Amino acid sequence: MTDSPSKEYISMARLIAFFCSGFLALLSTGELQTQTQHDFTVCGSSVANKCSVHMFAANIGISHPDIVVETNTLSSVPPPDITYTLSIPDRTISSGLLSALQLEAIIYACQQHEVILQNGQRAGFLIGDGAGVGKGRTVAGIILENFLKGRKRALWFSVSNDLKYDAERDLKDINAPDIPVFALNKIKYGDTATSEGVLFATYSALIGESQAGGQHRTRLKQILDWCKPSFDGVIVFDECHKAKNATSTKMGKAVLDLQSKLPRARVVYASATGASEPKNMIYMSRLGIWGQGTPFKTFDDFLHAIEKRGVGAMEIVAMDMKVSGMYIARQLSFSGMSFRIEEITLDEQLKLVYNKAARLWAEALELFTRAADTLGLASRKSLWGQFWSSHQRFFKYLCIAAKVRRLVELAHTEMQHGKVRQGLRFVLFTKITKIMTGRKGRVVRRPDGSVRYETRAEQGMNIDHVNIREKERFMTGEKLIAIISEAASSGISLQADKRVQNRRRRVHMTLELPWSADRAIQQFGRTHRSNQVTAPEYIFLISELAGERRFASIVAKRLESLGALTHGDRRATESRDLSQYNFENKYGTKALDKITKAILGYIDNKVPPPKGYPGGDIMFFRGNWLIAFFLSCLPDCTITKFLNRILGLEVYQQNSLFQYFTDNFEYLINKDKKEGKYDMGILDLAPGNDEIHEETQEKFLTPGNPQEGQVILYKISVDRGMNWKEACSKAEKLTGDYEGFYLSNKVRRGRNLILYKPNIGKQAHPENLDNLLLRYYKVTPDEAKDFWESQFDFSFTNCTHANWKGKCKLIEEGQECFLGMRLKQYHMLCGALLRVWKRVSDIVSDITNSSILQIVRLKTKQNSKQVGEFTFCYLLLLNPVS
Numbered sequence: 001m002t003d004s005p006s007k008e009y010i011s012m013a014r015l016i017a018f019f020c021s022g023f024l025a026l027l028s029t030g031e032l033q034t035q036t037q038h039d040f041t042v043c044g045s046s047v048a049n050k051c052s053v054h055m056f057a058a059n060i061g062i063s064h065p066d067i068v069v070e071t072n073t074l075s076s077v078p079p080p081d082i083t084y085t086l087s088i089p090d091r092t093i094s095s096g097l098l099s100a101l102q103l104e105a106i107i108y109a110c111q112q113h114e115v116i117l118q119n120g121q122r123a124g125f126l127i128g129d130g131a132g133v134g135k136g137r138t139v140a141g142i143i144l145e146n147f148l149k150g151r152k153r154a155l156w157f158s159v160s161n162d163l164k165y166d167a168e169r170d171l172k173d174i175n176a177p178d179i180p181v182f183a184l185n186k187i188k189y190g191d192t193a194t195s196e197g198v199l200f201a202t203y204s205a206l207i208g209e210s211q212a213g214g215q216h217r218t219r220l221k222q223i224l225d226w227c228k229p230s231f232d233g234v235i236v237f238d239e240c241h242k243a244k245n246a247t248s249t250k251m252g253k254a255v256l257d258l259q260s261k262l263p264r265a266r267v268v269y270a271s272a273t274g275a276s277e278p279k280n281m282i283y284m285s286r287l288g289i290w291g292q293g294t295p296f297k298t299f300d301d302f303l304h305a306i307e308k309r310g311v312g313a314m315e316i317v318a319m320d321m322k323v324s325g326m327y328i329a330r331q332l333s334f335s336g337m338s339f340r341i342e343e344i345t346l347d348e349q350l351k352l353v354y355n356k357a358a359r360l361w362a363e364a365l366e367l368f369t370r371a372a373d374t375l376g377l378a379s380r381k382s383l384w385g386q387f388w389s390s391h392q393r394f395f396k397y398l399c400i401a402a403k404v405r406r407l408v409e410l411a412h413t414e415m416q417h418g419k420v421r422q423g424l425r426f427v428l429f430t431k432i433t434k435i436m437t438g439r440k441g442r443v444v445r446r447p448d449g450s451v452r453y454e455t456r457a458e459q460g461m462n463i464d465h466v467n468i469r470e471k472e473r474f475m476t477g478e479k480l481i482a483i484i485s486e487a488a489s490s491g492i493s494l495q496a497d498k499r500v501q502n503r504r505r506r507v508h509m510t511l512e513l514p515w516s517a518d519r520a521i522q523q524f525g526r527t528h529r530s531n532q533v534t535a536p537e538y539i540f541l542i543s544e545l546a547g548e549r550r551f552a553s554i555v556a557k558r559l560e561s562l563g564a565l566t567h568g569d570r571r572a573t574e575s576r577d578l579s580q581y582n583f584e585n586k587y588g589t590k591a592l593d594k595i596t597k598a599i600l601g602y603i604d605n606k607v608p609p610p611k612g613y614p615g616g617d618i619m620f621f622r623g624n625w626l627i628a629f630f631l632s633c634l635p636d637c638t639i640t641k642f643l644n645r646i647l648g649l650e651v652y653q654q655n656s657l658f659q660y661f662t663d664n665f666e667y668l669i670n671k672d673k674k675e676g677k678y679d680m681g682i683l684d685l686a687p688g689n690d691e692i693h694e695e696t697q698e699k700f701l702t703p704g705n706p707q708e709g710q711v712i713l714y715k716i717s718v719d720r721g722m723n724w725k726e727a728c729s730k731a732e733k734l735t736g737d738y739e740g741f742y743l744s745n746k747v748r749r750g751r752n753l754i755l756y757k758p759n760i761g762k763q764a765h766p767e768n769l770d771n772l773l774l775r776y777y778k779v780t781p782d783e784a785k786d787f788w789e790s791q792f793d794f795s796f797t798n799c800t801h802a803n804w805k806g807k808c809k810l811i812e813e814g815q816e817c818f819l820g821m822r823l824k825q826y827h828m829l830c831g832a833l834l835r836v837w838k839r840v841s842d843i844v845s846d847i848t849n850s851s852i853l854q855i856v857r858l859k860t861k862q863n864s865k866q867v868g869e870f871t872f873c874y875l876l877l878l879n880p881v882s
Contacts, residue, residue: 060086060107061093061100065531067333068101068133072857073315073682076865077831080325084111087148088141089175097174098141102134105328106141112325113266117286118293121259122232123326124267124286128318130331131272131525132495139236139270140170143198146266147179151233152196155223155265157203157255158238161185162467162492164200171198189217192226199226203242206254220254224261232264240269243283255283272331272525278306278314287326289317295835305838312682312855319867320834324709332528342410344403344543346651354398354545355650361391362625362648365632388645395647400512403541407511410539411481414507467492477502484526495529495536506536545647545654583665587672588639591664596630596637607667610659614652620660625653682867685826685858691719694860695825702835709832714866716858721795721822724788731781741784742776795822828856830868840869 084107092098098106105127115123129135143154156167161183168181182194184201189210201219208219227233235258237243243255259267267286274280282299285291289302296302306313321327346354368387372380441455456466471492473479480502482494496503506527527536583591598605599621609620620626629649633641642661646654672678685692696715727741734740794802800820801808810817818824829840857867 061098061103062096064099064101064134068330069333070330071315072865073867074318074322074329076857076867077319077323079108079322079328080111082107082111084108084114086110086145088145092175095175098137099134101330102138102141105129105138106145108325108328109142109268110145110266117288117291119291121263121286122266123288124259124269124284126274126284126287126321126327127268127270128274128327128329129270129272130329132332132493132529133330134530135238135270135272136166136170137174139238139268140167140174140176142266142268143179143234143236144171144174144176146234147176151266153227153231154198154234154236155227156181156198156200156236156238157206158200159202159242161202163238165468166493167198167200184219184223187222189219190222192222194226199223203251203255206258207250220258223258227262227265229262230264231262233266234268235259235262235265236268236270237283238270240271240283241273241280252283256285259283259285276314278303278317287321289321289834295838305841309837309841315682315867316833316837316855316869320709320832323832332530342406342539342541344406344541346402346544350402351651354402357394357398358648358650358653361394362628391648392644396512399543399545399647402543402545403511407509407541410509415480475500475502477504480504484523492526493529494526495532496534497529498531498533503533505534507539508536509539509541511541545651583643583661584639587665587668590668591661592637592639592642594664594668595661596633599626599630605664607660607664610656610663613656620656623653625649626657629657680854683854683856685716685718685856691721692858692860693717693719694864694866702832709835711829711831711833711836714828714830714868716826716828716860718824718826719796719822720824721792723792724785727788728781738778741779741781741788743779743784743787744776792822795820797821797823828858828866828868830866833869 086093086103086107088098088103088106093103109125109127112123112125117123127135127138129138139156143156146154158164158167164181164183171177171179171181180197181200182197184199184205187194189208189212201223205219206223210217237255243252259265269284269286274284281287281289282303288294290296290299296305306317318327318329322329365387368383372383377383440457441453443451444454445451458466458469461469470479470482471494474482474494475497484492484494494506496506508524508527510523524538594603594605594607597603609617613620629645630637633645646657649657669678693716694714695717698713700711700713702709702711731740798821799808799811799817801810801817808817829836833840855867855869857865859865
């Protein structure tokens with residue numbers, strides 16, 4: 001370390017900037033480390049009840065080596081019956097080369113490939129298994145199955161040329177080494193001489209072009225010529241989230257074009273994050289969810305219908321896809337995996353550097369604006385695009401530099417623990433570091449202070465094999481620290497594998513949360529995979545800089561609809577859950593609009609400015625920097641732009657502004673909660689209550705693509721009462737002087753209206769005590785028993801308003817009243833809801849003036865799990881679903 005903090009931090013920023021844009025540090029250490037108060041273990045307490053152990057539909061094969069789970073919502077619906085017969089040899093199955101879990105996916109994929117959609121194209125299949133479950137072997141198994149059926153050509157697209165070797169390994173591992181794998185990047189343009197086997201290519205190769213010899217040739221045409229129009233083999237889109245922007249990128253359009261020109265191909269989409277957001281499903285044209293013969297004529301119709309229906313809508317889509325046989329999604333249990341958030345405090349020296357940099361960029365903005373005006377530039381899109389992208393990268397690396405020192409401290413601590421418990425020799429940090437990245441070279445600082453560029457490849461080694469060799473060194477224990485860039489994060493396996501020498505527990509440190517949650521999920525899956533000795537520990541390093549939370553915001557948004565943490569479900573209320581940083585939703589947009597208008601003086605805001613701002617409230621709103629900031633964001637000030645550019649403010653400014661933004665964000669959410677407008681996502685109906693009964697069910701067939709589906713209308717009753725035995729049990733645990741059973745002082749028709757409850761202490765709080773004693777008087781359990789039991793029976797079918805004859809004015813007037821009633825009835829739609837969703841929501845919106853259909857989850861007394869839509873419009877719903 002040098003004596004100059006400025007040079008030190010800037011040097012760190014430059015070093016990290018060179019290494020990667022999606023940086024994480026991975027350490028392999030000894031045994032489990034002691035948890036801090038900020039830790040929580042996944043699949044413990046509030047998280048565990050979101051997952052169910054996956055039950056295999058296919059009674060074939062040996063169990064998977066690790067515990068695999070499904071979300072409760074997906075596990076509540078069964079897949080279709082199996083009709084397909086496998087050709088994979090018995091010896092491959094009996095030896096466990098393909099587990100029961102992987103065979104299940106292979107069977108359903110091949111079964112779905114037998115279906116022809118109404119537009120004439122062959123149906124596709126989506127493997128949504130989480131990272132580390134073994135999608136590679138599953139895909140290899142699908143290729144083997146088709147190879148044995150006589151379809152001996154296949155296309156395999158992925159994100160990196162290095163993964164070609166993984167594809168070969170996966171085929172070898174399932175006893176199919178005779179199926180050759182050819183790398184497209186090693187074949188000349190126009191060459192179609194390769195015959196049987198797998199043609200492996202990256203997504204970027206799909207848009208490759210050549211002008212050699214004066215002829216315009218493309219990789220896409222080369223692939224189509226190799227396949228021939230009658231191609232009915234397998235096309236695998238591995239890590240298919242890479243094609244998510246299908247209409248806006250050349251690569252995405254090529255993916256759609258390939259599927260269109262090979263209509264009978266057997267398409268497999270494989271990604272842990274492929275169906276996380278509806279807008280990213282546009283390239284999955286073979287699922288048959290939209291288009292001819294479906295309720296949605298175009299993808300945009302499907303997108304609009306799903307996005308306006310709230311947090312749990314994608315869960316219904318996933319359930320519908322599973323029921324229809326086009327989707328399967330399992331994930332490794334998170335048992336034993338721990339998370340920790342390390343919040344980094346900035347020292348005064350770094351704050352000084354940061355503030356100077358912020359002022360420098362502000363001056364640069366002013367000078368660039370003047371220069372553009374002087375030159376009379378008509379179009380400034382390119383100018384400002386480059387300026388703001390450079391601005392964002394600069395401050396991103398400065399944020400990273402702020403965490404490097406703490407990262408090194410953590411690394412040394414973990415290594416020391418590992419050394420003591422494993423008996424690990426002392427090795428210099430620089431000697432044990434292994435770097436995996438997509439770059440071919442790196443800048444190295446020499447002892448004399450000079451720098452030089454070096455190739456990453458050792459003498460005599462091909463640059464294409466560098467990452468593979470580095471991985472081997474880590475897995476054998478020759479090197480114990482891995483630094484992985486985003487470019488190298490997809491597909492690589494670095495878990496504590498039972499088959500390798502280095503089985504120490506992995507400590508996975510995320511120095512920078514990626515800009516995309518898709519990439520974050522991929523990175524987390526590098527160290528949590530099948531066949532591991534121990535689950536990893538994750539450490540997220542987040543600085544106190546408010547603007548940096550922009551990256552956590554994006555990750556949190558995706559985590560709300562993925563994985564065991566939340567999965568479209570807002571029940572997880574862990575104080576350390578990253579969802580506290582999720583601002584990319586309608587409340588974030590409204591909060592931003594609100595503070596923009598307040599700061600520019602267009603509206604008065606009920607939310608006060610942040611406390612502790614120098615000069616008080618008046619100075620906050622009068623700050624020239626604040627007005628200049630918002631003017632630079634206009635006219636289209638989005639959440640993304642706001643959270644990016646806030647990085648360029650001085651530390652106290654960005655923290656104050658960010659606090660003002662979050663205060664407004666929370667105000668809007670609380671306001672909607674009070675008014676009953678807040679979308680709670682998937683709600684549990686009477687959680688912890690075993691008295692949920694299924695009374696009746698009516699089944700309806702619905703048109704579908706390619707076959708009909710089934711919608712079931714359930715009538716559910718919930719007994720919300722507490723019997724005397726339960727009440728006494730709770731009362732025995734009370735210790736306060738004023739806690740116990742109370743009887744109301746009011747008398748009607750000679751009978752007391754009662755409030756009998758074991759007091760939980762809230763009503764007995766000092767400020768409420770006088771009110772309590774004014775309206776009620778305390779009684780003994782013996783005195784309460786008769787009243788409790790009589791009221792328990794009376795409230796079974798009578799509301800609070802009912803008098804002793806059991807009459808209620810509202811009911812006498814022909815209205816419904818359930819207030820205080822023990823038994824409440826609901827109507828719930830389950831099954832293939834996607835096919836009737838639009839018609840049902842149209843009817844509901846006519847009655848309730850809202851298109852949101854509440855999605856609920858419940859477990860009945862008969863031990864049946866159901867997930868579906870809640871509705872009270874029973875009679876009106878019979879017509880649209882029948």
